[in-house]
Amino acid sequence: xxxxxxxxxxxxxxxxxxxxxxxxxxxxxxxxxxxxxxxxxxxxxxxxxxxxxxxxxxxxxxxxxxxxxxxxxxxxxxxxxxxxxxxxxxxxxxxxxxxxxxxxxxxxxxxxxxxxxxxxxxxxxxxxxxxxxxxxxxxxxxxxxxxxxxxxxxxxxxxxxxxxxxxxxxxxxxxxxxxxxxxxxxxxxxxxxxxxxxxxxxxxxxxxxxxxxxxxxxxxxxxxxxxxxxxxxxxxxxxxxxxxxxxxxxxxxxxxxxxxxxxxxxxxxxxxxxxxxxx
DNA sequence: AGCACA
Numbered sequence: 001x002x003x004x005x006x007x008x009x010x011x012x013x014x015x016x017x018x019x020x021x022x023x024x025x026x027x028x029x030x031x032x033x034x035x036x037x038x039x040x041x042x043x044x045x046x047x048x049x050x051x052x053x054x055x056x057x058x059x060x061x062x063x064x065x066x067x068x069x070x071x072x073x074x075x076x077x078x079x080x081x082x083x084x085x086x087x088x089x090x091x092x093x094x095x096x097x098x099x100x101x102x103x104x105x106x107x108x109x110x111x112x113x114x115x116x117x118x119x120x121x122x123x124x125x126x127x128x129x130x131x132x133x134x135x136x137x138x139x140x141x142x143x144x145x146x147x148x149x150x151x152x153x154x155x156x157x158x159x160x161x162x163x164x165x166x167x168x169x170x171x172x173x174x175x176x177x178x179x180x181x182x183x184x185x186x187x188x189x190x191x192x193x194x195x196x197x198x199x200x201x202x203x204x205x206x207x208x209x210x211x212x213x214x215x216x217x218x219x220x221x222x223x224x225x226x227x228x229x230x231x232x233x234x235x236x237x238x239x240x241x242x243x244x245x246x247x248x249x250x251x252x253x254x255x256x257x258x259x260x261x262x263x264x265x266x267x268x269x270x271x272x273x274x275x276x277x278x279x
Numbered sequence: 280a281g282c283a284c285a
Contacts, residue, residue: 202281229283236281268280277284 030081032059033109034088038218040097041070048074049124051091057083060123062113067129071221077113084108093211093218103218197244198272199251201237205262208235212261216254222246227276240276247271 036048045063052058057079064073078084085108092106201213210228217223222242228235241247256266 198282200282227283231281231283234281236283238283270282273282274284279284 027081031108031110031112032079032081032084033075033077033111033113034084035107035109036074036076036104037071037107038096038103038105038221038223039072039074040102041072043072043074043096045074045124045126048076051096052076052087053123055083055087055090058087060113060125062125062127064127065130067131075109075113093215103214103223105219193271193273195244195248196271196273196275197241197247198274198276199239199241199247200270200272201239201267202234202270203262203264203266203268204235204237205259205264206234207263208237208259208261210237212259213237213239216257216259217250220246220250220253223250225276238272238276 039048043063045061048061048063052061055076055078059077059079061074061076064075065071066073076084076087078087088106088108091104094104096102096104204213208228210226213228214226217226217239220241223246224240224242226240227238229238239247239250241250251269251271254267255269258266
């Protein structure tokens with residue numbers, strides 16, 4: 001009988017989206033906040049705001065400097081879970097910076113943002129943890145901001161966007177290595193290949209699509225672009241990263257990983273023989 | 280084992 005019962009969500013009426021996801025919007029505990037990674041480290045809160053402001057149900061966003069290297073993440077809060085899901089599906093895997101090819105990785109946040117429109121804080125908020133000492137541990141910065149990403153549940157295909165402009169590489173979530181401190185072994189990379197920031201991916205099934213691989217790779221820090229070559233036979237792929245360390249991390253992390261399209265066992269990943277050309 | 284694009 002409490003007074004906290006909302007009879008309806010005003011946005012719900014105007015919901016132009018075909019997804020049935022909005023039906024979950026009123027469930028208690030529904031997550032209305034998205035976690036965004038893959039952002040270039042010079043991203044501005046304004047860019048995040050512009051990214052989401054036109055999305056149905058958008059309420060507010062935050063840019064957060066994690067203090068872990070130069071990594072930047074963002075949170076976007078919507079008026080309902082469904083709106084958040086729709087925005088996530090639209091923007092996940094999207095190229096955020098056409099210059100570098102860095103792509104957004106968007107997940108449902110672990111918890112809802114509690115920093116919505118605080119009086120005086122404007123349409124977006126910046127959280128800056130960069131002053132904190134960053135010892136070489138990976139401890140979460142959960143003390144002040146417990147909203148981290150959770151298990152990825154990605155889905156859609158990439159699109160182009162046009163309302164942002166930045167540069168440099170991408171960084172991102174808990175699965176990613178620290179920007180530069182990741183360990184690399186001399187013995188890595190199959191046998192005899194020398195480290196390269198482009199990876200060669202083989203043992204793909206005949207039905208492997210660029211989208212499928214791109215969705216997977218866009219979760220990783222520093223991922224630039226993917227190219228698939230069919231060459232008449234089985235497809236192979238080249239995935240380019242900003243740094244060798246990031247390529248190494250991905251190679252180790254995804255080595256043997258079974259794609260849903262595969263009919264022949266896991267991916268085989270090596271350093272490419274030459275760096276992907278800039279184009 | 281399969282490594283392109285210039």
